[in-house]
Amino acid sequence: MTVDGRLARGERTRTAVLDAAVSLASANGLDGLSLGHLADSLGVSKSGLFAHWRSKEALQLATIDRAVAQWQELIIGPALRAPRGVRRIHALHEARIAFYATRVLPGGCFFATTEFEFKGRPGAVRDRLVAAFADWTALLERLVREAVELGELPAEVDVALLAYEIDSSGIAAAMRSRLFDPETTYRHARRGVLDRLRALCPDPHLLPEGPS
C-alpha cells in the first residue's frame, strides 16, 4: 500500500497471480502447480513471475498467505457477525460448506488439498500450512469454549473433541463433494453438525431444526 491508499504498482498483478494460484492449487496442489500453466492462465510469461517471487517456494508461501486471507474474508469474517455461542459455531460451519458449494475454487478447498499433499514433506511450505491449520483449530476450539462459558453447551463437553468432529465433517465434505454427489455430501455435512449442536445445546430455540 502507498500512503494515499492506492495499490502499489505491482500489487494488483501480484494479487491476481496469487488468486489464480490459489484456484489452481485447490485442484492440483501446491507442488502440482505448474508455473508455466499459471503464467499461461494469466497471459504473462513464466519468467515474469520470478520478478515478484524469487523461487517457486516463495510463491507457494505467498499463495498460502493469500488463501488464508480469502478464508478470513469469505468465511471467518461473516461468521463472526453471528452471536457468540452455538449460533456462531453453526454459522462458521455453514459458511464453510456454503463456500465449498459456490465452486469459487474448482478443487473445493485449498487447505484440505494442500495439507494432504504436504503432510509427509518437511519444509517451509508444510510448516506454513500446519501453522494455518493450527490457527483454524484454535479458532474452532475458542468458539466452542465460548459456547460452554455462555451455558449454551454442557460444561462436560470435550472442547478439542467437539472441534475435531466439526472440522472432520468439513474435511470430508471437501473431499467427497468432488467424488460423489455434492448436494448429498453438503446435506450430510450440514445436518450432522447441526444435529450434534442441537443435541448438546439445552436451549432448543437457539438453532434451526433443519439446515438453513
Next chain:
Amino acid sequence: MTVDGRLARGERTRTAVLDAAVSLASANGLDGLSLGHLADSLGVSKSGLFAHWRSKEALQLATIDRAVAQWQELIIGPALRAPRGVRRIHALHEARIAFYATRVLPGGCFFATTEFEFKGRPGAVRDRLVAAFADWTALLERLVREAVELGELPAEVDVALLAYEIDSSGIAAAMRSRLFDPETTYRHARRGVLDRLRALCPDPHLLPEGPS
C-alpha cells in the same frame, strides 16, 4: 496363481512392486509416484517395470487394486469377526485407526491421499478410486443398517448420515495424524465415534466405556 498353488513366475515380483507402490503413493500420491524411485527402492531397473505393466496408468490401477486387497485383509476382514451390530461398526472404525497408528504406510492412508489427489482429474485412475470409495461407503452403510435391524440403533437413525460421520472421523485422522500430534488425533477419532455409538445404542453394555 498356478494350479499347484505356487505363485506364477513374476507374481511375487509384481506383488512386491505393488506393495512398495502402495507405500510410496500413500505419502506422495499416485501421480507423485516416480517410477524411477519405485524401481530404485526395489533394486530393479525402471524399464523392467514396463515388462509387467504397459504404462504408468496401468501400474497405478494395479496399485489401487493392491491397496484394496490390503485394506480388505488388514481392516475389513478382522473387523467382520466382531458380532453384527454396533460392535462390528465399532470394530471396523477401531481397526482403521489402529492401522493408521501402525505406520505400516508412511503416508497414513493410501486412499485418503490418492482420492484427494485425483478428486479433480477425470480418468481411469479417478474412476477406480471412486469405485473403491463407493464400496467402502456401502459397507459402512450396510453395517449401520444391520445394527438398526438388530435394534442396536434407533430406527430413526439416518443410515447414510451416520456412515458419513464415522468415515469423516477416519479421513480427518489420516490427515491430522500426519500434521499434529498423532496420539491426540487418534484419541479424538476413537472417542468421537465410540461416544456417538454409545449415545445412540439403547444397550449400554454392548460397547466399552472408553476406547479399547
Next chain:
DNA sequence: TAAATAAGACCGACCGGTCGTATTTATTTA
C-alpha cells in the same frame, strides 16, 4: 528352444530457474 524377464542406453516433453534485453513507470532534474 521359446517365451518371459531383466538391464541399460536413449528419447522427447516438461519442469523450475537464469540471463540479457526491451519496455514501462515513477522520480528527479533542467
Next chain:
DNA sequence: TAAATAAATACGACCGGTCGGTCTTATTTA
C-alpha cells in the same frame, strides 16, 4: 512543464535435470 534518469517489470531464449516411455540386447526359466 518537459526532458532525463533510474528502477521496476516483462519478455523470449535457453539451461540442467527429471519425468514417462521405447528400444535393443542379454539373461533366465519352463
